[in-house]
Amino acid sequence: MTFGRNFILFLLIVAPVFVVAPTASIAEDKPVMTAPVDLKLLEQGWRVMCQATDATRNNLQCKAVFEAFSESNQRLLAAEILSEGNKRTLLITTPLGTALAKPLEVKIDQVAIPSSGYEQCQVAGCLTRLSISDTTLALLRKGKMLTVAFDVGDKKVTLPISLAGLGLALSKADL
16 A cells, blocks of 8 residues: 555655646746857858768768857857768758848858748757859869858847868868
């Protein structure tokens, strides 16, 4: 009988804490960007990330990745260049709080790259997918600066991204 009584006490006293406590901290885990933050970027440069595409781990899909963080360690931008089937794609993720009605602006040096609207927003941020032609890939390899601009509320955030090291990352990722 004591097991049954202890179990009921557990359900009445302890279990509600486990149900209520996580919901209280969800809002604190991923703050929504409401205004441009400190724009001194902490960059890691372009790098290559690979993952297995099958259970044997013999086939790898690799991509060139760049991330920029603010001084307060908030991710401001992620850019990934990868192969999807027989085409190349540039995925750009901006922070939550991005004004979705205003399109993302992307330039390689001073050449504007056509951008569609935002595809979706998830916990990691808001995603835009751009197709990369052979001409655009050549611009990325030879260019000096990728500029990404997006709106947060009524403020425009412009992030210059160095393309130094991208050519090597693209070669290593077999793109």
